[in-house]
Amino acid sequence: MGLLVDGQWKDRWYDTESTGGEFVREQSQCRQWVVGDGMIPPNDRKVRPAEANRYHLYVSLACPWAHRILIMHRLKGLEDLIGVSVTSPYMGENGWSYDQTQGSTGDAINGVDFHRELYIKSDPNYTGRVTVPVLWDKKAGDIVNNESAELMRILNDAFDQLTGNSLNLYPPGLQAQIDDANEQVYDTVNNGVYKAGFATEQSVYEKHVSALFKTLDDLETRLDRQRYLVGAYLTEADIRLFTTLIRFDAVYHGHFKCNIRRIEDYPNLSNYLRELYQWPGIADTVDFDHIKRHYYQSHPTVNPNGIVPLGPALELTREHDRARLPGKGIMQ
Numbered sequence: 001m002g003l004l005v006d007g008q009w010k011d012r013w014y015d016t017e018s019t020g021g022e023f024v025r026e027q028s029q030c031r032q033w034v035v036g037d038g039m040i041p042p043n044d045r046k047v048r049p050a051e052a053n054r055y056h057l058y059v060s061l062a063c064p065w066a067h068r069i070l071i072m073h074r075l076k077g078l079e080d081l082i083g084v085s086v087t088s089p090y091m092g093e094n095g096w097s098y099d100q101t102q103g104s105t106g107d108a109i110n111g112v113d114f115h116r117e118l119y120i121k122s123d124p125n126y127t128g129r130v131t132v133p134v135l136w137d138k139k140a141g142d143i144v145n146n147e148s149a150e151l152m153r154i155l156n157d158a159f160d161q162l163t164g165n166s167l168n169l170y171p172p173g174l175q176a177q178i179d180d181a182n183e184q185v186y187d188t189v190n191n192g193v194y195k196a197g198f199a200t201e202q203s204v205y206e207k208h209v210s211a212l213f214k215t216l217d218d219l220e221t222r223l224d225r226q227r228y229l230v231g232a233y234l235t236e237a238d239i240r241l242f243t244t245l246i247r248f249d250a251v252y253h254g255h256f257k258c259n260i261r262r263i264e265d266y267p268n269l270s271n272y273l274r275e276l277y278q279w280p281g282i283a284d285t286v287d288f289d290h291i292k293r294h295y296y297q298s299h300p301t302v303n304p305n306g307i308v309p310l311g312p313a314l315e316l317t318r319e320h321d322r323a324r325l326p327g328k329g330i331m332q
């Protein structure tokens with residue numbers, strides 16, 4: 001794994017020495033917006049118009065951040081408007097690749113072999129990490145946005161006039177509650193598993209694992225009285241939690257040593273996880289082969305021999321008990 005410095009690839013692992021053993025996630029740099037007719041972007045972002053077949057998504061099926069976008073793409077019925085290229089699960093010294101012999105779809109749009117080439121095409125002097133997901137503009141030939149939290153919002157409404165799909169995973173009346181849930185879940189769960197797993201000091205690891213399980217314990221209590229994170233409606237907050245929970249017992253519990261409890265040990269979280277997994281369209285976005293191969297093979301500092309464990313045996317199609325709580329689906 002590595003990063004670009006002035007458009008040059010450097011094969012480098014995360015620097016935790018200068019941060020006292022802490023993994024610090026870099027800010028995403030491409031932050032433009034896509035809008036439908038008459039829509040206003042947040043803040044003063046530069047915008048591009050929503051058009052069928054103008055944009056393309058580059059994702060990894062292993063990555064929880066990219067997985068958010070695949071779920072939005074699916075729930076919002078964007079398959080015919082926005083194409084998708086999938087990287088190989090293995091992220092080695094050249095970073096993400098489009099090697100079709102290694103489980104990638106290949107890149108039919110730009111024909112690149114490595115994901116970093118897209119960043120260089122977009123900005124020949126790019127300096128920073130080369131991450132998925134990426135929303136690519138085929139007309140302009142550059143990256144529109146590479147921040148999954150924002151891409152979720154873009155896909156939530158920008159293309160509604162073209163698809164007629166009015167499902168709203170960030171509805172106005174629930175936004176403050178969704179923002180609160182996101183903040184806690186991002187810091188201690190979504191990013192928390194990485195902060196624990198990539199820590200290189202014992203005390204740093206312990207701090208992040210403790211914070212992670214404190215939040216999971218809180219969520220377990222919350223999900224005892226309400227069906228979804230902010231109440232009776234499924235929102236983006238649930239999708240953001242889901243992509244970490246679905247990887248938890250298979251990867252974060254062992255590989256990242258987040259092993260105080262498994263999700264399976266929490267009655268509410270595990271039933272909630274199964275409900276979301278069984279939500280129409282969602283299971284199709286989950287690929288445990290890519291997930292396990294990516295983490296166990298791509299992090300030599302964590303798992304030097306690259307052995308991918310066979311288990312655990314997960315039974316995600318098992319019945320769930322969430323219908324005991326009122327649920328209204330996704331708001332229109």
Ligand SMILES: N[C@@H](CCC(=O)N[C@@H](CS)C(=O)NCC(=O)O)C(=O)O
Nearest residue numbers: 063064065129130131132146147148
């Ligand atoms: N803030 C970004 C983070 C995305 C991210 O870190 N993706 C990981 C894959 S799970 C990646 O591509 N990492 C490559 C690297 O850090 O060099 C987002 O949410 O979109």
